[in-house]
Structure formats: structure tokens, C-alpha cells
Amino acid sequence: MSSRPVPLIPPRLRAILVRVPFLVPLVRFVRKSSSKDRHLLVAFVFVTLLIGVLGVRVSVLWFSPSLLILITLLGGLQLKLRSLAVLLCSVAVALTYLASSTDDRYVGPGLLIAVGVTAVLAWLMARTRGSLGVQGLRGDAMLLELRDRLKRQSELPALPKDWGAKVVLKQAGGSSFGGDFVVSMREGTRVEIAVVDVSGKGVDAGTRALMLSGTFGGLLGSVRDFLPACNAYLHRQREGEGFVTAVHLSLDLATGGYVITSAGHPPVVKFDAGTGTWRVAAAKGVVLGVVPDLQCEPDSGVLRKGDALMLYTDGLIEQPGRDIDAGLDRLLGEAERLLPSGFASGARQLVTTMSSAHNDDCALVLIWRP
DSSP states (O other): OOOOOOOSSOHHHHHHHTTSTTHHHHHHHHHHSOHHHHHHHHHHHHHHHHHHHHHHHTOTTTSOTTHHHHHHHHHHHHSOHHHHHHHHHHHHHHHHHHHHHSOTTTSOHHHHHHHHHHHHHHHHHHHHHHHHTOOTTHHHHHHHHHHHHHHHHHSOOOOOTTOEEEEEEEOGGGOSOOSEEEEEEEETTEEEEEEEEESSOTHHHHHHHHHHHHHHHHHTTTSSSHHHHHHHHHHHOSSOOOOEEEEEEEEETTTOEEEEEEESOOOOEEEETTTTEEEEOOOBOOOBTSSSSOOOBOEEEEOOTTOEEEEEOGGGTOBTTBOHHHHHHHHHHHHTTHHHHOHHHHHHHHHHHHHTTSOOOEEEEEEEOO
């Protein structure tokens, strides 16, 4: 003999419930929702309706209608878009019940406007999270993780005691993301450093910089010709990445010998301890991604005791209405101020001074031989 399962709801009660408006579609919708989203929706709806009932039956001062603003905001941070719509309907029901059962001063136009604005903000937040496919504050956490990864990639590898290096990054508008970044690696006595500048500034260029930093970081040290490999990668992309300039330094820590290659980037400058002057390197090349076959004119030399190399982006020397050569001359003049206080302590001061008159992404790498 086969036994039939006992229904959870008696047939007579089921017949009554199915006649309640919107109850059956609501139950079906809740069943289709994910487990976590369903539980959160049930909890939020329960608290919303409970605030309405307690505000009328107990005290509207203790269970104020303004608490519904907090519930709406939490729903926008945690619920999916369709679940949020159900919650907003519950908030509207609770407000209607409170307005019809309490003094008008507790549910006035000011409160209704505040709840309405919060509901719009919550809807926009839920829609954005739905597009990203994340829940809660996970989207913000992902951005923080990407920002920290970009900062870690900009840190130079440990150098021997007879070498010094300093990296300074300053993003436009005080943003955590920008279009200028640094990638580096060390293998034995060989150190390779690349300073890259993506067109745009601030957050607008930050997304492209995050993607390219991973790609360029993987190519650095893995291929013989770094900049031509980066150029080939950008040239293969279907969607243009905008203008991308870069400079690459390959340095032998044992001998001090170096090779500089550039792709449309501002020229590297070298400090000669023997003469006490800064000299502009002759490395040249076309902006990355423009031509299929990149040809670079490298510059090479040797860093001796007291010498230094400065790699930077155009945010230090470009200003609206001023020639770039004038900005380079000013940079070399301000660089003289590094000498009295030392390279390490003067690097950030140099970036602050050069970027004070305009708002742009800036990156500076100093490497010297004490």
C-alpha cells in the first residue's frame, strides 16, 4: 500500500488563502528566490510590518515610521532587484497603515519624501549590484582588493644595500585609482622596471590601468623585448585602449649597466654625480598600440657611485597652456632640490611641487647608487 503525503495546509484553509489578492504570486516568487535572498526578504518584510503594527498598537515614538528608511536602505544593499520591489511594497503598506491610524504629524510630507528618495537610491544600488552579479558590499570589497593589488605591484623588489629606490604615485583628485602604474621584477642581479601611463586620469583610467597592470606585469621578465610585446598585445585588442605610453628600464645591479627603451613616454633623466647635473636620456619610440611593429631607439649607460635615474609620467611636466619642454626644464630645476636632503626624502616633495598647479595622475620612480 502506498501512503499519500499529508498536506501542510488543510484543503479548506488553502481554498481561503488562494482568494487573498497577490498572496499566491508572492508565495511563488519567494519560492523561486535564492535561499539567502529569500530569508533576508522574509526578515525585512516581517520587521517592516512589525514596525507598522507596533507603531500603532504600542508607541509611535518608540517604533517611529522613520525606521522604515533604514529598512529600505538595508534592502538596497542586500536584496536582489525583484525582492527589493516586494520590500518596497511592504514599506508602502506599513506607511499607509501608520498614516491612517496615527497622528498626521508622524507621517508627513517630509517623511514620505525621505522614504521615496531612499527607495530610489536603494533601487539604483540593487540594479548596479545585479549588473555586477554581486551581493551586499562585495562589489566595494572587490574594488578595494584590486586597488591593493595595484599598489603591491607598484612596489619595487628588495635591492642590495648598495642600491636605493623610491616610488611615488599620486592620483588625480585624491582617487585610489589612476592611469599611471609601475610594474617591476628582479631575477638575480637583473632588475626590470616599467612605468606606464594610460590616457585619461583618475577613476576613468583606473579600470584600464588595473587590467593592463596584470598583463604588463606578466610580460615583464617573461619576454626578451618587453615594449614590443606590450605593443603587440594592445594592437590585437578589438576595442582600443586609448593612448598608452611606457618606459622600460633593465638594470644590472652587479655592474650598474642599464638599458632604457621608451614608447611615446617622457624621457628618462639621469643624475651624473661627477658633474652634479641631470641629463636627458635619448631613448625614443612610438606610442603603444598604434603601429603593428614597434621600433624603439634604446639608450644605455652605467650607473656609478652617486648616480641616479628618474622615471616619471607626463603628469609631472605637462600643464595646460605650457610647452612640454618648459615643464621638463622646470622638473630638472626642481630636481636639484633632491640633493641636499637625499633622493629618498626628496622624491615625494618633488612630485608634490610639480603637480601642485594642476590635477593629473603622477608617477615617479627614482633608483640610485649611493
